[in-house]
Amino acid sequence: MDLPLVPATWLNPLRLALEIAATVAFALSGVMAAARKRLDAVGVCVVAFVAAFGGGTLRDLLLDQRPFFWVRHTEFVWGILGLSVAAMLFMRQRHFEPTQRLMQWPDALGLGLFAAVGVDLATTVGMPAIIAVMMGMITGVFGGVLRDVLCNEVPQAFSDHRPYAVCAFAGGWADVLLRQLHAPDWAPLLACVLLTAGLRGLAVWRNWELPAWRV
Template sequence: MSSLLLSQVLTLSHAQVVIEAAATVAFALSGLIEAARKRLDAVGVCVVAGLAAFGGGTLRDVLLDRRPFFWVQHAGWLWVLLVLCVVAMFFMRSRHFTLTERAMQWPDALGLGLFAASGTQIALGASMPAIVAVLMGMVTAVCGGVLRDIVCNEIPRAFSDHRPYALCAFLGAWLVVMAERLGLPDWLGLVAAAGTATLLRVLALLLGWRLPAWRAD
């Protein structure tokens, strides 16, 4: 590996670690806030935050029969989550929820792109067909939120709020597949896919895009 490429990869992987951490915290906070809104107790808050943060990747790994899970290999993250929940319970008030949610939209969009891209990559590495790999990317990015909503006894927001979320992951994920088919380096596909999915989500938020609705008559 040339030293230029090496430094590139290192920078990339450093950036990825930071983005992943920010996105995981954003996912966890979405669970924490929903749990608090539903008046769950301290245990429920931790569980729902954990499901939102790690549920998508875990479900993907169960389906692909991959072990160890992320939170087994990096068990320190479970402590981070626990501390995050305890700190939030001490310092966060209901009136902070809306502001936090609005602030979290941006790292959440980053996480959507990043996890969709990496989930697709992992599934391709496990020799899945293209459509299945893309589906696994979506599962990674979206199913944490789906499990969060199911435990909180709500219809999953990703399926019912008529805003493009899973669709951005779906579209971006295809770039990973295309990069692999064209023989391009993995990191290029990952960056293109994560960037595209994130950009689509940001545009959807800024421009108020809506998914096609079922016609009413």
């Protein structure tokens, strides 16, 4: 990781833009889940926050890392608060379906980005490969899981039979592999994002289904 062949500076603004877009997508999934359960304004804000940051926070708790992302970047806390209030003022139920369609790409790319961030952090603190991949999955998926637990629903990631967490699983392994091959340091992140989002896109497009329990 110490000899990047290509300077990765052009990746940084791209990464920040993706981070913001993905956080908005995750938070909006929380807003809509809360609205469907008829939660009040407090519920909307909390569920949006948990959907956006729950995965990374759980990962940091498990890896014993502090400070959390949202403590270092309080502007994101204000952003989620503003987004929730704006959604309550301007968003109506008829907007849910188009919003969800629109958010599919930032959501899929965000899943890949968050998985890569989780793998990166876990590897840095010396976790073995399988644990690093798990931490990547947790980062990308458990915000949605905690959102559904708070809304008293079976987590969608475990029950809708659409590949989601497995895409992050595949992306995470690509990331870990490229790291072990000493690829230039922008490569694992990029591979993880592209593979995760690509698989997710394919799964949605081709209507792939996860194996279900056979009675």
